[in-house]
Amino acid sequence: MASIFTRIINREIPAEIVYEDDQVIGFKDINPHAPVHILIVPKKEIPSINDVTSEDEAVLGRLLVAAQQIAKEQGIAESGYRLLVNTGHDAGQEVQHIHVHLLGGRRLGPMLSRG
Numbered sequence: 711m712a713s714i715f716t717r718i719i720n721r722e723i724p725a726e727i728v729y730e731d732d733q734v735i736g737f738k739d740i741n742p743h744a745p746v747h748i749l750i751v752p753k754k755e756i757p758s759i760n761d762v763t764s765e766d767e768a769v770l771g772r773l774l775v776a777a778q779q780i781a782k783e784q785g786i787a788e789s790g791y792r793l794l795v796n797t798g799h800d801a802g803q804e805v806q807h808i809h810v811h812l813l814g815g816r817r818l819g820p821m822l823s824r825g
């Protein structure tokens with residue numbers, strides 16, 4: 711079954727899309743953790759970083775180039791932002807389709823809580 715993000719890419723369910731090219735889409739996270747919280751997703755449905763192959767190198771690079779452009783467009787390139795990719799159970803990955811979280815618009819605090 712198609713992932714929820716593939717369904718967004720196919721316009722089967724709505725999302726606030728802020729970026730799109732031939733390989734990548736960017737849209738607002740439905741449950742934002744910061745004033746700017748965008749998900750950047752490859753159109754190819756790769757479940758997680760554990761599943762990437764050398765064939766995916768170009769699209770993985772494109773995710774970061776898109777992140778740079780979206781950060782500029784969202785006005786947070788200078789103030790700063792965080793890119794985050796959850797992978798698997800311990801990271802709490804909820805959607806099995808690779809996505810880069812782009813977070814910014816406020817001081818984000820320490821990278822992780824200790825424990």
Ligand code: AMP
Nearest residue numbers: 714725738739740741796802803804805
């Ligand atoms: P992760 O825990 O890294 O897998 O993150 C999944 C993210 O997808 C969460 O931040 C959710 O809020 C977000 N999300 C889930 N469904 C949607 C949706 N339909 N539109 C936008 N964001 C979504």
